[in-house]
Amino acid sequence: MTLTQMLLAWYDLHGRDLPWRRNPTPYSILVSEIMLQQTRVEAVLPTYERFMQRFPTLQDLAAASQDETLTFWQGLGYYSRARRLHQAAQIIASEHQGRIPDDRRILRSLPGIGDYTCGAILSMAFSQSILAMDGNLLRVGARLFVIEEPINRMKAKGQIQTKFEAMIPAQRPGDFNQALMDLGSEVCLPRQPRCQACPISRHCQAFLQDRTLDLPRKVAPKAPLPVQVHVYLVESKGFVLLRKRTAGGFLQGLWELPWHEAHFGAGRFLPSVAEESHWLLSCLKGQDPLEVRRMDYVFSHRHWFMTIFCHALEEPFYLPREENIQYRWQPWETMEEIALPTVFKRALKARP
Numbered sequence: 001m002t003l004t005q006m007l008l009a010w011y012d013l014h015g016r017d018l019p020w021r022r023n024p025t026p027y028s029i030l031v032s033e034i035m036l037q038q039t040r041v042e043a044v045l046p047t048y049e050r051f052m053q054r055f056p057t058l059q060d061l062a063a064a065s066q067d068e069t070l071t072f073w074q075g076l077g078y079y080s081r082a083r084r085l086h087q088a089a090q091i092i093a094s095e096h097q098g099r100i101p102d103d104r105r106i107l108r109s110l111p112g113i114g115d116y117t118c119g120a121i122l123s124m125a126f127s128q129s130i131l132a133m134d135g136n137l138l139r140v141g142a143r144l145f146v147i148e149e150p151i152n153r154m155k156a157k158g159q160i161q162t163k164f165e166a167m168i169p170a171q172r173p174g175d176f177n178q179a180l181m182d183l184g185s186e187v188c189l190p191r192q193p194r195c196q197a198c199p200i201s202r203h204c205q206a207f208l209q210d211r212t213l214d215l216p217r218k219v220a221p222k223a224p225l226p227v228q229v230h231v232y233l234v235e236s237k238g239f240v241l242l243r244k245r246t247a248g249g250f251l252q253g254l255w256e257l258p259w260h261e262a263h264f265g266a267g268r269f270l271p272s273v274a275e276e277s278h279w280l281l282s283c284l285k286g287q288d289p290l291e292v293r294r295m296d297y298v299f300s301h302r303h304w305f306m307t308i309f310c311h312a313l314e315e316p317f318y319l320p321r322e323e324n325i326q327y328r329w330q331p332w333e334t335m336e337e338i339a340l341p342t343v344f345k346r347a348l349k350a351r352p
């Protein structure tokens with residue numbers, strides 16, 4: 001038996017039973033693959049079921065508002081994925097007659113669809129011989145073929161991709177990708193690979209050379225960038241002030257507590273800073289905060305050191321309409337209904 005045959009035979013017996021594998025459609029694969037980006041299967045399962053009940057077809061998703069899409073994404077984090085999925089659904093509905101494109105170039109051009117997701121959709125939904133390369137495949141490949149280059153560098157990725165691509169079976173490309181993903185997440189584990197239970201150990205160069213714990217190699221990733229941030233927790237008469245920015249930038253399109261990066265020069269804001277918060281800062285001028293709290297929060301690429309200014313106003317102030325910024329006084333008792341990023345849920349706990 002070839003390595004591919006062994007792998008597929010193992011997958012037929014031991015592949016994971018996942019809801020999006022039961023009756024796979026291009027849409028269910030699109031949703032599940034975007035949810036699975038940087039997120040474990042166990043965390044995706046409950047959100048996926050809820051999401052698909054509310055948006056069973058691509059048309060349902062395209063017709064929904066972005067706010068509602070974000071609400072049904074709650075619990076998964078990385079909300080930009082939900083925004084892009086929603087945008088992709090709208091483009092597919094309006095420009096592709098509601099059918100997910102099976103052309104690699106067109107599919108890859110849609111929001112939120114990178115090489116991995118594109119490969120997963122084309123191989124699983126359209127049986128095209130394309131690899132869906134994720135972290136699991138990189139780890140398995142580095143061991144199977146003894147790749148000495150660090151796997152977070154392009155060179156290793158290219159070497160592994162070429163070797164796996166030569167093995168994709170024309171009849172079952174989607175199963176081949178899924179078998180490798182399952183092998184990576186169930187057997188070829190990062191710290192302690194279960195080589196005794198591995199269906200392809202006799203082909204694995206790292207196993208044969210007793211080097212399974214040396215590989216894969218990695219170079220240390222960059223530490224998240226430290227950023228000083230000012231956050232405003234402004235409340236009045238049972239309402240809390242929320243903001244949504246649509247013009248771009250970090251966390252755009254989500255409801256948030258107003259915030260801005262803080263750079264101090266001679267004890268005051270530099271003129272270029274806090275552009276998005278100018279109006280709010282002018283409203284709060286002369287009002288001492290009730291409390292000032294400090295907290296930190298780590299995103300994948302940023303480490304926020306927050307100073308949280310807690311204001312309690314006698315009267316809520318009037319909210320202007322600005323082109324790319326929306327403000328809202330939100331009743332405290334309805335805060336659960338808002339898809340607020342975790343960082344701001346934590347900041348709310350600073351409430352005096």
Ligand code: SF4
Pocket residue numbers: 140143144187188189193194195198199200201202204205206207212
């Ligand atoms: S033999 Fe061990 S190291 Fe090699 S692929 Fe299987 S689990 Fe991974």
